[in-house]
Amino acid sequence: MTRFIFITGGVVSSLGKGLASASLGALLQARGYKVRLRKLDPYLNVDPGTMSPYQHGEVYVTDDGAETDLDLGHYERFTGVASRRSDNVTTGQIYSRILAKERRGDYLGATVQVIPHVTDEIKEFIRGDIEDEDFIICEIGGTVGDIESLPFLEAIRQLGNELGPASTLYMHLTLVPYIASAGELKTKPSQHSVKELQAVGIQPDILVCRSEHEIDQDARRKLALFCNLRKEAVIQALDVDTIYAVPRAYHEEGMDTVVCRHFGLDDAEPELSIWDRITDTVRHPDGEVAIGVVGKYTSLIDAYKSLNEALIHGGIANRVRVRIKWLDAEIFENPDRLHELEDVNGILVPGGFGERGTQGKIEAARFAREHKVPYFGICLGMQMAVIESARNMADMPQAGSSEFGVADPAIVGLLTEWLRGNEVETRTASGDLGGTMRLGAYPAVLLEGSKVERIYGLQQISERHRHRYEVNVYHREALEQTGLLFSGLSPDGSLPEIVELPSHPWFIGVQFHPELKSKPFEPHPLFMSFIRAAVEQSRLM
Template structure:
């Protein structure tokens, strides 16, 4: 009998990851870790994030509320969990890997308008749930295992159609083709001084009301659960005690697959799938974690941004810097610095004790002068700098103002009437009616200039990187910039767009219009970040040597 997806030859298996009690319990990291374990079995895996909001995608969501927007190769603006999936596995995400409630309802309504439903009354069941099921099955086609993460929290209103669809799909799939992993918070209450399992119990009850019984329960707590609590959760949640696992706080994010493997998650998945998985081969992963944990030297890198309240706003960039540290054998400590505070206090007051600075992407005028002044201070003080997207643009504005003599230079994003628009709106962006999914998005090629830092990092003449921007460097100013020492080390293949700029007479002053952080992985650090962290390490060594030389000989230990 053919599978519900109509494929009788290849039948992908599905891991459904749900969450309870509260958001941000770590569902995405557990889902990504499951992918690590299954790839350790040489299985081909993919992912899908069911983002239950009615937005069409994450592109217009506030990063302070929803975290960063992760951009895929094909230009999808997705949930930040897609970044976890890519960093923890070899999978590459695309449009079908991020499914929102807005996409589901939009598709159903378009079909209704076309007459696809033949006059039927459109309802959540079966029309909405059938749409969700078809998208899940299509995502899994061609893979051994599809890991489906349900956004939101069990018990909320938004996930109800998605959970109903999964409940139906579990019934329709043959036995052994699906597993439900439920991630629930087990909070610590300071009053009684103990972990409380009742919230997790209630979340499992809510999941059961949706027609789904979990096969594996992952308790998210500060510390590993003791045997008493594991048995208690097993008894009240109807899950075998060996299938009650802990997801405790870890010092290094990438330890989580190893922690879950130590509790037998790979074996549990194999038993549920009926394929008898042994212990996953995580040799390279274990080696990577070991390199990170054993690093003795540390560099401090400031990230001067406008969304510093939550590190998830720059999640991929944080991780890419850590990956650069893995490549260089050093620990990277990222310090988030508010660009508005730099405006008020000045860069010298806030950045004197750092080894390097990153200025990340962003939109809007708030805090922009702080970023511009920061770029100038880094240039003159010869401190390693990496500018990304908006970081390139503020570096260009500062250079125009203080090196080429265009004192009123700016971006037309911040000052539409500037007499020197060194950064201007891309021609194709001028008449767009919508903000969502309308930027220059996804992977584009870039040609590198031999003999530059950019070329030395990549070691190849043509690269491809992911973009997310509306504004670009104004070609009118290329010649005068070049005359004053700015090198355009990366351009689009047609030569029209500036992709990278650098100052060669500087320890490290490199900026790019694209977002290299999206393609960095702990097992394959991105070359730009490896190069930048290496420069920061040299900066730290110079500062340490200068500090030691300034101490009188008799005062040295």
């Protein structure tokens, strides 16, 4: 029997519903249950693909090519369960489906309304594409009280009635603020948030309270009394020094115990040794390395959430702390600022869109090449490294990307046709921006004897992509004569996937996003190797 857990948030946003959902999933897994996690986003965009990183943060891409909320990255990193297109839905997607049905005449002339049509569509999503999972954990985006989330709350209320308490559980995450001038915690915001939830017909079974200070027993009793809960169902969620300590912290607070008792399941002790090992490594490293991340959106670290975590995973694999130095690419358009890269042990240039900051990324790649600093270019970071090599090593001073205007030659150009399996996909320059990139998992064949083949230990790999422009394979021969090796290609040989400099200690660029598949208990091989190279670099400084 599949059980459904619905997680809502109140008082303020950004409390960590995604981490709470992911951690609960990890705890249930540790008890031997099979889990799936889903995110229901109230915004009207069809997906976050065309949203600014400053608005939404990272766009997380699944194997099947969906552009989704960054919380799906948390889900995968904590459970190892690959997310699918069917694990993230938005209001925009819901309304798009309903309007398409209405135009086809599927509603037989009925007036289309929020109830039942919108709520039925949401329920269909929640209950769809389920196999043999024991638990489906659904996080409802937004904050209780927002008008946008009302149809989602109504839908999960209806599901609770239809499936019954033996198959559903509601968890509500709130903030218990500390007022320094009064010297006490305030429970009233959480009480009001629960009342707001009760007003739409949902009684939470568990209340998770985020706080910077210990929530004493009197405060817990008060919350339980006014929120109509048992005291043991009031779970405190204190700040921790690493997010990978959250599963253990929630277990010690009894979260998974309350869930199992609610569903009448065996309350056996979960196996959490893997999380203990991870947190011990994070807290007690053998050393430290500094990585300079030269990006466009460095003022909002959530824009690089998976990248940040993948670097930490590389540190875990090498038992070192990774200190990330976030650097705005634009500053390196002034050569006098390149000295800011002199104290890092590795340079990483991530993906991005648009021309702003690209010259700075090219200069960072040049600095890494000339000073033998480990360099990792991802997506646009690979393209900028190839352009740098063309300009400064292959006598092509005007080389550039057609993404930014006319270039002669266009080392990087618009991708208009490619293979997905046995089918040809095509795009045009004038087409919609949303969902028109090369998205999702694609295979690559690695050159025998190359550095990347040794790193992966494989000759064929599959990695996730999100880009519209591609390095032009036509220039391969001219670039390889300078020493830049095209060490990974699409199976048909038409799309460069990986480049490397064999003469350099560690200089690799990849067209895909390896950070999306890295996990703390299974660090991505490229990040493991990159941080290992940074450790070696630190010993030379």
